Amino acid sequence: MNYNWDWGVFFKSTGIGSEIYLDWFVTGLGWTIAIALTGWLIALALGSLLGVMRTVPNRWISGIATCYVEVFRNVPLLVQLFLWYFLVPDLLPEPLEMWFKQDLSPATSAFISVVVCLGLFTAARVCEQVRTGIQALPKGQLAAGYALGFRLPQIYRDVLLPQAFRIIIPPLTSEFLNIFKNSSVASLIGLMELLAQTKQTAEFSANLFEAFTLATLIYFTLNMSLMLLMRLVEKKVAVPGLISVGGK
Amino acid sequence: MDFSAIVPALPGLWNGMLMTLQLMVLGVLGGVVLGTLLAMARLSHNRLLANAAATYVNYFRSIPLLLVITWFYFAVPFILRWITGEDTPVGAFTSCLVAFVMFEAAYFCEIVRAGIQAIPKGQMGAAQALGMSYGQTMRLIILPQAFRKMTPLLLQQSIILFQDTSLVYTVGLMDFLNAARSRGDILGQPHEFLIFAGLVYFTISFAASQLVKLLQKRLAV
Amino acid sequence: MISIQNVNKWYGDFQVLTDCSTEVKKGEVVVVCGPSGSGKSTLIKCVNALEPFQKGDIVVDGTSIADKNTNLPKLRSRVGMVFQHFELFPHLSITENLTIAQIKVLGRSKAEATEKGLALLERVGLKEHAHKHPGQLSGGQQQRVAIARALAMDPVVMLFDEPTSALDPEMVNEVLDVMVQLANEGMTMMCVTHEMGFARKVADRVIFMDAGRIVEDCPKEEFFGDINARSERAQQFLNKILQH
Numbered sequence: 094m095n096y097n098w099d100w101g102v103f104f105k106s107t108g109i110g111s112e113i114y115l116d117w118f119v120t121g122l123g124w125t126i127a128i129a130l131t132g133w134l135i136a137l138a139l140g141s142l143l144g145v146m147r148t149v150p151n152r153w154i155s156g157i158a159t160c161y162v163e164v165f166r167n168v169p170l171l172v173q174l175f176l177w178y179f180l181v182p183d184l185l186p187e188p189l190e191m192w193f194k195q196d197l198s199p200a201t202s203a204f205i206s207v208v209v210c211l212g213l214f215t216a217a218r219v220c221e222q223v224r225t226g227i228q229a230l231p232k233g234q235l236a237a238g239y240a241l242g243f244r245l246p247q248i249y250r251d252v253l254l255p256q257a258f259r260i261i262i263p264p265l266t267s268e269f270l271n272i273f274k275n276s277s278v279a280s281l282i283g284l285m286e287l288l289a290q291t292k293q294t295a296e297f298s299a300n301l302f303e304a305f306t307l308a309t310l311i312y313f314t315l316n317m318s319l320m321l322l323m324r325l326v327e328k329k330v331a332v333p334g335l336i337s338v339g340g341k
Numbered sequence: 342m343d344f345s346a347i348v349p350a351l352p353g354l355w356n357g358m359l360m361t362l363q364l365m366v367l368g369v370l371g372g373v374v375l376g377t378l379l380a381m382a383r384l385s386h387n388r389l390l391a392n393a394a395a396t397y398v399n400y401f402r403s404i405p406l407l408l409v410i411t412w413f414y415f416a417v418p419f420i421l422r423w424i425t426g427e428d429t430p431v432g433a434f435t436s437c438l439v440a441f442v443m444f445e446a447a448y449f450c451e452i453v454r455a456g457i458q459a460i461p462k463g464q465m466g467a468a469q470a471l472g473m474s475y476g477q478t479m480r481l482i483i484l485p486q487a488f489r490k491m492t493p494l495l496l497q498q499s500i501i502l503f504q505d506t507s508l509v510y511t512v513g514l515m516d517f518l519n520a521a522r523s524r525g526d527i528l529g530q531p532h533e534f535l536i537f538a539g540l541v542y543f544t545i546s547f548a549a550s551q552l553v554k555l556l557q558k559r560l561a562v
Numbered sequence: 563m564i565s566i567q568n569v570n571k572w573y574g575d576f577q578v579l580t581d582c583s584t585e586v587k588k589g590e591v592v593v594v595c596g597p598s599g600s601g602k603s604t605l606i607k608c609v610n611a612l613e614p615f616q617k618g619d620i621v622v623d624g625t626s627i628a629d630k631n632t633n634l635p636k637l638r639s640r641v642g643m644v645f646q647h648f649e650l651f652p653h654l655s656i657t658e659n660l661t662i663a664q665i666k667v668l669g670r671s672k673a674e675a676t677e678k679g680l681a682l683l684e685r686v687g688l689k690e691h692a693h694k695h696p697g698q699l700s701g702g703q704q705q706r707v708a709i710a711r712a713l714a715m716d717p718v719v720m721l722f723d724e725p726t727s728a729l730d731p732e733m734v735n736e737v738l739d740v741m742v743q744l745a746n747e748g749m750t751m752m753c754v755t756h757e758m759g760f761a762r763k764v765a766d767r768v769i770f771m772d773a774g775r776i777v778e779d780c781p782k783e784e785f786f787g788d789i790n791a792r793s794e795r796a797q798q799f800l801n802k803i804l805q806h
Contacts, residue, residue, distance in 0.1 A: 163547060164543065166550075167547045168504075168539050169507040169518070170504070171510060171518065172538055172539045176536075270403070274404065275405065277408055281407075301415045301419075305408070305415070308404075308408060312403055313400060315403075316402075461649075463647050464651065466645065466649065467643075467645055467650075469610075470610055470641070470721075471638065471663035471715060472638040472640070472667040473663060473666065481662060482651055485653050
């Protein structure tokens, strides 16, 4: 077990076409970002809806949202992914099933599965943040909304949610970062995102320390840049004179 | 769907569950110990120590657990060889456990740090005024109080780790999920076994998190 | 017993203590007073090195605090301190609060420590509460336990940092009574307090601080004797306090 250090490995040919190993990392990063951003859109939309549902004064509506959160929080992400990738397509109506399994490329069907999986998984977490944000607002806000003649949906849209979202930017940021990290499970259903490309590089080149070091650096940089970006967003939308409640 | 094949497979699944629980318990114990040391380093007046601990935590918190598991699986045999100078066979179990401990320590560190910071500053002063050394103050006064307050958070993080142990699938360890998947494949009933696995994970995590909520309420009084 | 020599302390650029010097002799009771933010609590915390200072020195019973080789835990174990917010250890019972430092710091046996602790608890009139936890006692009771905890270490000197200012008014006296008794027994004491009645009754000397400086340092009789002979700041302070 001798180890040959070679930090130049990333610029060497992979032996497949004219690609160098660095190209693999670029492709992988592209997939990682695509999965995370698409999944985040689903998570944000569904999570906000569920978060609102958990706070409305109707037992059935809030009950449904609570059940959703409990189910999606208490089943491991990987199990959820396997269910979406291996089980759900079989339950689809025949034409859809054939389309998913035969017409789509393997990468596309894996992409759809992992995006749906991460979106719904993260929605449960976003829901809890949105709920916390809404409940952190003074009770008087709802009353003031009613007193002005608003109806409940209007109060949520124009009074509660704009305030709640500002409060929860820090915890939302950490969920946003999590979805990038969690997207690495896609490697387990054969999608060649960043982790899968790293593994492949390690196996092809035998320079595993270099490959994994680069991968962690990419994740680290990605994480830091997204965090800075979210700080900017937080500053940009901050209301003058209002101290952020979530910024502990 | 036919779930009858699961019953004869239960002993095998139970073995998988034992491995899952082993990984979780050892991971939590190791993670809490290392995390506590990191937290004390982060709060120490020694700049170098504090910065080193902060870097460790930020680093591990910004990379995926799956990456750590995969990397350590490849790397631990090499590293051990460099240290001991000879080929030391390590199983996937050990490399996974090392990965969990090092990864979770970063998260436990932040929980412990917040717990320590939540203890009023005067407690530190009072213990020191009685002549206690820094070590005694931490061990006898600060940490016992901090751990009491942190228990719910530590347990919640343990439940997350319980679910995350399923990621050892990537290195082929026969934990509960992998045991269920492989049996399902062999018997030609992958769906049934997958659903069963999901239900078991759900039941355990859900029950545990409800218990934690109860505990939290009791501690709050 | 305590010799404070030209102590200066800064928080960053802000100077909290300027050239503070004074002496506390064995058996003496010295009261330190002054408006809030005058640095009196900071000064008393410098005496057992809970607060570091940058210039000057404090010598306690022959031991220099500025000396890098001084074993601070050992020094502190001989200096008793009572805090504004009691700082009993909430996770330990009253008995454990009284014994933990005796056992872990002084190396006494558990039996010896318990005996000593319970005797002191009886002295502050709280023997029947030995098995409770701090959270189950009133503020005044907690502060009396805190005094007993400090005494259990057989201190050569006792420091009090505003021991009654976090208490409800009706509980102030039970704590002051214990302190008066202690003073009458000849304990060396340095007390930061606004309780001028206490100062009148037992203090040997009164120190008045303002803006980080020791402005007045004189015998009690002189301090309370002719108010017009006091500095302007001290007069303002005394007028405010004595109105109550």
